[in-house]
Amino acid sequence: MAEVNIARINELAKKNKTEGLTDAEAQELHELRQAYLEAFRHNLRAQLDSIVVVEENGERHPLKKKGSEN
DSSP states (O other), rough: HHHHHHHHHHHHHHHHHHHHOOOOOHHHHHHHHHHHHHHHHHHHHHHHOOEEOOOOOSSSOOOTTTOOOO
């Protein structure tokens, strides 16, 4: 997510606390926050997918998802 979008989220959040938002600004804030959360989740998933577990015997395998049988 671009720094410009994060700055806009912060700007709208500050305005919401001080003077309130119009319906259009509230909708924009909601959409920007959803996009931020989507990017955050995507980056976290990519980071978790890159983790490799190394056993004591040197065997390496990817981190398993919780509840996964494989």
